[in-house]
Amino acid sequence: MFPTADQIAIAVVRACRLTGNDPIRTVSFSETSRGRFIAMAALLEAFPDARRIGLGQCLRFPTPRASQAAVITARKQKWWRDDWVDEIVGVLVSDQYDDEDGEASEPKIVAAPAPKTVSLQPEIHFDQTERRLISRMWSKGANAACIGAAIGADGDMIRMFAKANPHICPARGEV
Numbered sequence: 001m002f003p004t005a006d007q008i009a010i011a012v013v014r015a016c017r018l019t020g021n022d023p024i025r026t027v028s029f030s031e032t033s034r035g036r037f038i039a040m041a042a043l044l045e046a047f048p049d050a051r052r053i054g055l056g057q058c059l060r061f062p063t064p065r066a067s068q069a070a071v072i073t074a075r076k077q078k079w080w081r082d083d084w085v086d087e088i089v090g091v092l093v094s095d096q097y098d099d100e101d102g103e104a105s106e107p108k109i110v111a112a113p114a115p116k117t118v119s120l121q122p123e124i125h126f127d128q129t130e131r132r133l134i135s136r137m138w139s140k141g142a143n144a145a146c147i148g149a150a151i152g153a154d155g156d157m158i159r160m161f162a163k164a165n166p167h168i169c170p171a172r173g174e175v
Contacts (some may be wrong), residue, residue, distance in 0.1 A: 003004075011042050027059065040055060047092075
């Protein structure tokens, strides 16, 4: 059985938190990451029947065919901790063993509560320093995309923020 995308994501995020790596950089780039090795080892233990090449591709190993060999080599390094792998495996298989008797239970699917109000506009929250920066850049004539790039948001979000806050961002042609 091959792990789901959620299980792979959980393994990557947990492994990166334990090793101090950034999960986004780990799966975005093919550079060496301790989190990638730990996640691969945990997924191999939790899902022994999964195709190794497929896991290597999902975890963005530079050479997916050699991903298992890379994990074997990483296990010999001084930084390797088997308890990290065990912790992630425990999280991955914990939903299978929810009963106190030790028997596997059916996966629990709980419906999310319905929202009380439906809003077509997403709520936009920026902290005080980001609001100040948006106001300064807006008053100097910077476009929404540039402002968004400066604070890590997209241009559409900045436009919606400007439209919702005319006292901070006075109206001009692009809004």
